[in-house]
Amino acid sequence: MKPEHSEVLVIGGGPAGATTARELARSGLDVTLLEGSSHPRFHIGESFLPRGLTDLKELGLADRLATLPQVRKLGAEFLMGHGKEPPSYAWFSSSLVPGEQAAFHLERAPFDKMLLDAAREAGVKVLENTRVLKILRLEEGLVALTAERNGTARELTAHTLVDASGQATVLGKHLGIRKVLPDLKKVAYYGHFRGVYRGPGDLAGVITVVLCKEGWFWIIPLDEERTSLGLVLNEASARQTGVAAKNLLKWAIERCPVMAERCRNAEFPETNVVSADFSYGCRPFAGPGYFMVGDAATFVDPVFSTGVCLSLATGRQAAAAIYKILRQGHEAAPLQEAYRHYVEDTTAIFFRLVRQFYEPAFRDLFLTEKGPFSVHKAVISVLCGHVFPRPPFSVRWRLHLFTLFLKLQKRFALVPRREEFSLIETRADVS
Ligand SMILES: Cc1cc2nc3c(=O)[nH]c(=O)nc-3n(C[C@H](O)[C@H](O)[C@H](O)COP(=O)(O)OP(=O)(O)OC[C@H]3O[C@@H](n4cnc5c(N)ncnc54)[C@H](O)[C@@H]3O)c2cc1C
Structure with a gap:
């Protein structure tokens, strides 16, 4: 034929x-x-x-x-998994680059x-x-x-x-x-939940990122009822848990105080979906x-x-x-x-920022919600996406400065180092 x-x-x-x-x-x-x-x-x-x-x-x-059913997204919320500190926020309206300042989840x-x-x-x-x-x-x-x-x-x-x-x-x-990419070998576990806690007003629409030593959780409101919830772990930590992949998300939520609290009244899916090496x-x-x-x-x-x-x-x-x-x-x-x-x-700009995100110094600095010369706003500009194929000069030089601050933070603790939360080192009965 x-x-x-x-x-x-x-x-x-x-x-x-x-x-x-x-x-x-x-x-x-x-x-x-x-x-x-x-x-x-x-x-x-x-x-x-x-x-x-x-x-x-x-x-x-x-x-x-x-x-299409959707939820208006004005920014992101970041929390350490132990929940001992208040959340930090990155609002798109702080971007240094003009353009849309809202997005959506669906x-x-x-x-x-x-x-x-x-x-x-x-x-x-x-x-x-x-x-x-x-x-x-x-x-x-x-x-x-x-x-x-x-x-x-x-x-x-x-x-x-x-x-x-x-x-x-x-x-x-x-x-x-x-x-x-060997340094970004991760596994993700995710599913759709019902009844996950939502904050009031604009907070109900943010993406929530909950940080642990081994990775991070996301909480994404999809519509009035449903929430997408997931966990990204580095591959070695995923193996270390010894938990079956299809049950890992539930296991991790129960061990993480912030997630357990947000999911207190939630309906969990039977098992989670898994994606590796992405x-x-x-x-x-x-x-x-x-x-x-x-x-x-x-x-x-x-x-x-x-x-x-x-x-x-x-x-x-x-x-x-x-x-x-x-x-x-x-x-x-x-x-x-x-x-x-x-x-x-x-x-390239996203890969650079992702690699920085996995360093504790990034969390120390970015979660303060401020920085000299508005360097944190340069990071938020990247998170808005109005930066390709090439970010404007006002963003580029600040990103270089932010990278310098990260190096200094590692050596000299420019701001207090945040207490880490480990999913693996935490015993379930301790939280
Ligand atoms: C854990 C995780 C979380 C993520 N979270 C986000 C997020 O919050 N926001 C975001 O923007 N992105 C996110 N992404 C990324 C997002 O899912 C992808 O970037 C996006 O779907 C890519 O779109 P695409 O069209 O390239 O590929 P896809 O959407 O995957 O579409 C590819 C299509 O090709 C088809 N296909 C595959 N093989 C064949 C074949 N042999 N013949 C014919 N058809 C074929 C598939 O059926 C599929 O429909 C996430 C990804 C992961 C892994």
């Missing part, structure tokens, strides 16, 4: 794939998107950055977004479906329940793959391939370039015949809720480059190189 041909094939119908495909179709390209599952489907990643809202508005999706299943429906309406041929099995050919101007639907395999070809397969990294695995990069992010977008390219630790925002941004950027190649006769190689730089520059 003759392979089906499109100008662009997109693997994956999450936010990155749907956005790339929609942008391409809106500019007149013939796009086929292959999605292994069918929407709506569960996905983790429910807290957004103000920058994500900017992107959705620019994509013309604000009205559709408004129809359940991903309807959000992702909304994006995929919008792509379909823009003219993308969306094939759900269609899993890509193998890349057969990958070169500039000609790509071929096999995909399976209902037990039947079919061959598809295109000029350009976009890998938006998320953590499956179909192309990264095909090329053998998926590299897990920080990696698949370099080069673009090359002959392909572009990788969203998680398929690289994944930054989720502590700052960057994932979907980066998926929208990389999707838009890749679509613009592909349009230039296919419709404006631009040479592919320089655009692929520019795209690689874009992804590198855009994610």
Whole structure:
């Protein structure tokens, strides 16, 4: 049978794939998107950055977004797990960079479906329940793959391939370039709860991050009733607990005073979901015949809720480059190189901050909610996401200064060191 041909094939119908495909179709390209599952489907990643809202508005999706159940997010709350100190807050309104100062939390299943429906309406041929099995050919101007639907395999070809397969990294695995970042080897345990404590007013909408020596919990309000709750642990500590992965979240909540208090009246799920080894990069992010977008390219630790925002941004950027190649006769190689730089520059600032976040000195300094020359506001500007591909000078120099303060904090304790809370060293009967 003759392979089906499109100008662009997109693997994956999450936010990155749907956005790339929609942008391409809106500019007149013939796009086929292959999605292994069918929407709506569960996905983790429910807290957004103000920058994500900017992107959705620019994509013309604000009205559709408004129809989805969501909770307004004005910032983040940070607490040490022992609960001996009052919470600290990072409000988006303190950002040094102009732009949206609010974001939202929502359940991903309807959000992702909304994006995929919008792509379909823009003219993308969306094939759900269609899993890509193998890349057969990958070169500039000609790509071929096999995909399976209902037990039947079919061959598809295109000029350009976009890998938006998320953590499956179909192309990264095909090329053998998926590299897990050894210093960010983490495991996440999560689920949806009911009846978790919410603060009054604006506090009801913040993302809460509860810090322990071995990692951190998130509390994300999804709607009136439901709350997404999760724990990220470093891999070695996860093994050390000796607790079955599917029960680990409940075990950890019960050991952590702040979490136990917030979940006092909560309905827990039977077991938790588990994701491991989720920080990696698949370099080069673009090359002959392909572009990788969203998680398929690289994944930054989720502590700052960057994932979907980066998926929208990389999707838009890749679509613009592909349009230039296919419709404006631009040479592919320089655009692929520019795209690689874009992804590198855009994610570098987050990787740097994530690595700093895991140092106790970061908690000592950032949780004070102040700092000379407003350095903490530079960090909040990054947390808003209005910083890529390159943050403004006012943010850059402050971030350098913040890094210097972190070094000094480690050596000289510029501010009092915070008492740590350990999930593993804490006996359940002690709290
Ligand atoms: C623990 C954790 C917490 C997170 N928290 C947040 C958060 O608070 N905020 C945030 O913004 N982000 C968060 N993220 C990140 C977020 O989930 C991702 O960044 C985001 O979903 C990436 O979108 P994507 O479109 O690249 O990939 P995905 O949304 O994963 O979509 C990929 C799609 O590809 C499909 N697919 C996979 N393989 C194939 C195949 N072979 N053939 C066809 N289709 C295929 C899948 O079915 C899927 O629908 C979190 C991630 C983790 C692990």
